[in-house]
Amino acid sequence: MNNGFWGCIKVHRSPxxxxxxxxxxxxQQISDQISLAITYTTLLEENSEKEIQIKAAEVAKLTKNQILANTSHELRTSLNTMVGILFSFDRSTVTANQSDIIDIMTRTFDIVISIANEIVNTAKLEAQKVTLINRKFDLLELFENTIEEFG
Known part of the structure; x- marks a missing residue:
């Protein structure tokens, strides 16, 4: 009834x-056993549905990580090619304005490549395929370099 299980026992005896x-x-014991069987069947169905949902979520996560990795790889390859082409220009044959544009484009490409690398690193972290390295660094130097680069 209502997409659920139910049971009934009918016994006839002379009046x-x-x-x-x-x-x-x-x-009463037979009725209890039937009730347990019905409950067990319901739980089995629910568990089967949840297992399917869990497996589907795992496949979706793996697919997402693969798409991120492939996209990032394609971005990095294209951007590195463009940076290589920019470096191939002989600085002596370009004007100062063109040289400034090349520098801006190179920095922009470096930033986008860095973002693509972060995407790959995030996918690796989610897939638990990253080994973290504990190392010392100078925080003040990091701040100074960051301010100098983006200032």
């Missing part, structure tokens, strides 16, 4: 007889 307590207890 002149009396139900013994032991008979009633037996029917």
């Amino acid at each position: 002149n007889s009396i139900w013994l307590d032991s008979e009633i207890e037996l029917f």
